[in-house]
Amino acid sequence: MSEIRERSAGASERRAASEEQRRQAIARIGGNVSVLVVDDHPDNRDLLRRRLERLGIARVEMAVDGVEAVDMIRADSFDLVFLDVMMPNMNGYEVLERLRDENRLADLPVVMISALTEMDSVVRCIDLGAEDYLAKPFNPTLLRARLYALLEKKRLRDAVRENLRRLESDLEAARSSQLGMVPPAMDPRDGEWPVGIRALLEPARQVGGDLIDFFALGAGHCCFLLGDVSGKGPAAALFMARAWGTLRSAAPLWAERSDDESGVVAMMEAVNTRMCEANPSFEFLTLFLGVLDVATGRVVFANAGHPPPYRIRHGEAPLPLVGGMPVGIDDRVRHLSGTIDLAPGDRIVVYSDGVTEAMNTAKEFYGDDKLADVLAEVPDADPETLVAHVRRSVAEFAAGEEQSDDIAILALGWKVVE
Amino acid sequence: MQIVEEPFGSGIVVRPIGRLDSTTAPAAEQAIREAMTRSGHRLLLDMGDLDYVSSAGLRVVLAAAKQSNAASGRFLVCDLKPQVRQVFELSGFTRIISIVATRAEAEL
Numbered sequence: 001m002s003e004i005r006e007r008s009a010g011a012s013e014r015r016a017a018s019e020e021q022r023r024q025a026i027a028r029i030g031g032n033v034s035v036l037v038v039d040d041h042p043d044n045r046d047l048l049r050r051r052l053e054r055l056g057i058a059r060v061e062m063a064v065d066g067v068e069a070v071d072m073i074r075a076d077s078f079d080l081v082f083l084d085v086m087m088p089n090m091n092g093y094e095v096l097e098r099l100r101d102e103n104r105l106a107d108l109p110v111v112m113i114s115a116l117t118e119m120d121s122v123v124r125c126i127d128l129g130a131e132d133y134l135a136k137p138f139n140p141t142l143l144r145a146r147l148y149a150l151l152e153k154k155r156l157r158d159a160v161r162e163n164l165r166r167l168e169s170d171l172e173a174a175r176s177s178q179l180g181m182v183p184p185a186m187d188p189r190d191g192e193w194p195v196g197i198r199a200l201l202e203p204a205r206q207v208g209g210d211l212i213d214f215f216a217l218g219a220g221h222c223c224f225l226l227g228d229v230s231g232k233g234p235a236a237a238l239f240m241a242r243a244w245g246t247l248r249s250a251a252p253l254w255a256e257r258s259d260d261e262s263g264v265v266a267m268m269e270a271v272n273t274r275m276c277e278a279n280p281s282f283e284f285l286t287l288f289l290g291v292l293d294v295a296t297g298r299v300v301f302a303n304a305g306h307p308p309p310y311r312i313r314h315g316e317a318p319l320p321l322v323g324g325m326p327v328g329i330d331d332r333v334r335h336l337s338g339t340i341d342l343a344p345g346d347r348i349v350v351y352s353d354g355v356t357e358a359m360n361t362a363k364e365f366y367g368d369d370k371l372a373d374v375l376a377e378v379p380d381a382d383p384e385t386l387v388a389h390v391r392r393s394v395a396e397f398a399a400g401e402e403q404s405d406d407i408a409i410l411a412l413g414w415k416v417v418e
Numbered sequence: 419m420q421i422v423e424e425p426f427g428s429g430i431v432v433r434p435i436g437r438l439d440s441t442t443a444p445a446a447e448q449a450i451r452e453a454m455t456r457s458g459h460r461l462l463l464d465m466g467d468l469d470y471v472s473s474a475g476l477r478v479v480l481a482a483a484k485q486s487n488a489a490s491g492r493f494l495v496c497d498l499k500p501q502v503r504q505v506f507e508l509s510g511f512t513r514i515i516s517i518v519a520t521r522a523e524a525e526l
Contacts, residue, residue, distance in 0.1 A: 305510050
């Protein structure tokens with residue numbers, strides 16, 4: 001008597017424990033789970049449905065053969081499918097093939113229902129993309145374990161996919177906002193504005209740290225700049241956007257200049273001071289900032305640690321324009337200006353190190369020398385052709401090797417005859 | 419990236435091997451930051467085995483210099499290969515980072 005009582009007490013404890021497991025599992029999986037049972041045998045279908053309902057599945061749908069199952073899966077969304085192998089009209093293999101061809105198996109786990117003697121067919125189903133199998137007659141413990149494990153796995157996979165999708169769409173929006181900071185092309189307007197500019201910005205990931213801008217300063221000057229933030233990705237993009245805004249808001253300093261040199265230096269130093277503030281991760285920006293007097297062709301520039309741009313003149317080797325320290329490092333640093341006088345037809349090409357440090361499959365750099373050579377190949381090209389020529393040359397050099405750095409190219413032409 | 423670390427004078431010398439670029443910079447930055455703290459902010463960065471330093475790598479060097487500076491420590495860089503020295507010169511880093519030619523000339 002006492003033995004029987006003990007045994008039944010053990011059973012009720014086990015029941016309580018499994019009830020607790022069930023509650024926890026349902027909590028992990030979430031409420032609205034729907035499962036499709038596909039079996040041509042009505043007794044099997046009903047038995048499985050009752051068990052699934054007892055295990056807390058909110059919605060159990062049933063299909064009598066493969067044709068109905070495929071129709072239902074196309075029309076509705078399920079979290080899990082129990083699929084019999086041998087059925088009239090369309091059997092389990094054909095269902096799996098159909099789902100695989102429609103790319104549905106990545107989102108939808110399928111558990112084969114099969115007699116233990118049919119191990120070969122189970123293996124074939126797993127090869128076709130089924131997630132697992134359950135032997136007939138059903139063992140309640142195994143059913144529960146597989147059901148909860150697969151549903152939880154699916155829930156996690158769905159969450160990962162959803163997070164990725166959200167991240168992608170956030171970054172896509174950030175990318176278009178970043179690319180929107182690059183002005184459209186500037187074209188020469190007859191005699192009074194003989195300046196043409198073309199630019200290309202290609203972040204290596206969705207967003208990057210390269211910066212391009214150009215705009216008129218008053219009636220007679222044209223500001224053009226190209227920069228490169230030390231890092232990559234969203235952090236660099238934020239720093240780049242700050243620099244862009246700071247540069248635009250420093251532009252009015254130009255109106256207060258005593259001469260062009262001091263105007264360029266004042267803008268550069270204003271940006272440097274701002275970028276040194278609130279910079280806890282020690283980002284910095286290399287920046288070339290040039291101002292062209294559109295009437296005389298004189299360019300006054302400050303180069304804050306940026307790879308030297310080239311002045312391109314017919315019959316001469318590309319001339320590099322060198323300078324000093326990057327922006328955002330030290331707010332006490334004094335920036336110096338340089339001056340170069342353009343002759344009609346001269347062009348200037350500014351680029352980021354994503355060009356010169358592009359890598360080929362042999363892990364060699366594109367390099368400064370190659371860029372100078374490539375620029376010398378097109379001594380009379382207009383800005384548009386120059387940008388395209390450099391970009392194409394880098395692409396050919398890299399030959400499909402994935403590039404890790406942002407690419408930025410700007411070409412300016414003064415009194416270029418079309 | 420492999421980073422070799424050993425005691426040096428009153429501090430630590432750290433020698434990264436290979437390329438210091440955007441791929442290797444995060445690991446190098448963390449290793450150098452930890453070594454900096456352990457060494458009482460007295461650190462020599464031996465760049466003799468670095469073939470390439472990108473702007474992301476320069477940022478790591480800058481962060482180390484600022485960390486050491488903030489703690490009134492000492493931070494030196496030695497043994498720059500010609501192509502790395504060129505990157506330092508182009509970016510003006512030769513003016514803000516203390517550089518010595520070889521490890522033998524470094525004092526911590």
